[in-house]
Amino acid sequence: MTTPEENKLIYYVKKWVNITKDDESAILSAFEQASIRKKKDLLVPGEICKYNYFIIKGCIRTYYIDDKGVEHIYHIRFDNNWAGDLESFFSQKPSKYYIEALEDTQYIRISKDRLDQLYDEVPAFDRYFRILFQKAYVNTLKRLNANMWEPAIDRYKDMLKEHPDMFQRVPLTYIASYLGITPESLSRIRKKNNQ
Amino acid sequence: MTTPEENKLIYYVKKWVNITKDDESAILSAFEQASIRKKKDLLVPGEICKYNYFIIKGCIRTYYIDDKGVEHIYHIRFDNNWAGDLESFFSQKPSKYYIEALEDTQYIRISKDRLDQLYDEVPAFDRYFRILFQKAYVNTLKRLNANMWEPAIDRYKDMLKEHPDMFQRVPLTYIASYLGITPESLSRIRKKNNQ
DNA sequence: CGTCTATTTGAATGTACTCAAAAGCGGTGG
């Protein structure tokens, strides 16, 4: 039994796959620990996303800026989640995104080469990510569906129910963007919802 | 070298991972071949999605019907793609979706148990699906983003460019649903686009 | 040829948008 206090990553990996003690040390030695201050960027457009990040504690958003200069948020991630631009990370081509800390954030990171090595060393890690991506894919399909066919107010209510913490930790402007609406619309929706 | 003519699944697996001859036969023996007629269902709501499907030739759509009785299409898949309700398949709980053949379709399928076995027997298959889900996840994020922030006409044009075949093989009503708009709106967009 | 379904067109409606401005809130420095 690994507790989150000992090592968060190992704890969460073990939720999904069985690994040996050797696997554990192989995994642990493949990651580096680091931290970043609020409002600082882990990645800016044009750079290659050299690392995949696992957030130990903090908050990170991934967004891009469109032709008109408007920000659009892909996702907002908290403790015990992965962050990074997968597309750039796996292709090792320049990213289109900003990855920014919304709070002072502690994380661990792994480079592409090191991760590929780890996949070979520890096949269970392949499986771990297979399961993770599978879940991420299903969740994103659901989010897509909600965005297509549910009115914004329902999406807001769902978010309030599923991620009440967000509203404590993230400015409403960002939540609006994540929900696919403007800050003004979110404000009006909230007003309507409180009456 | 495996050509698509010999075995399509093996050909596409080899595009992403290295497998031995033994792996090949293990994979092949895990799948059953079958076919289904146009307009028939592989899955209806309430049923557990017992299989994951790889389409050899044909076309399959996944959709659900909302409270108001309106159909919403999650995806439309052609030859050499996977289909199935992943959520139900992996949890083995009842599905909310219809999976329907839009053409006479040949496919191979694998059950959950057999696939879990295969993951143990052939670790490369874990990796194959890791890569597949990873790509599916990134693609779905892009589709989500387009739906949130791009006008319907741009999404239509993109689809016309990326999947011109769709328009040959799939009724416009379904394409509209896939794009997240009503058939009426798609009709008007097409009219505007041709002027 | 007739029937059923898919597509188009029309008119009215609604939801979320843009642009502009006011109000609220938090932190900093005098």
Add this chain to the structure above:
DNA sequence: CCACCGCTTTTGAGTACATTCAAATAGACG
């Protein structure tokens, strides 16, 4: 401790895009 500044959130007015509902037209298939 208060005043000021910058940023977030709210409010208002006008607009646009896609929707709903209804009906007409076009196409596919037996």
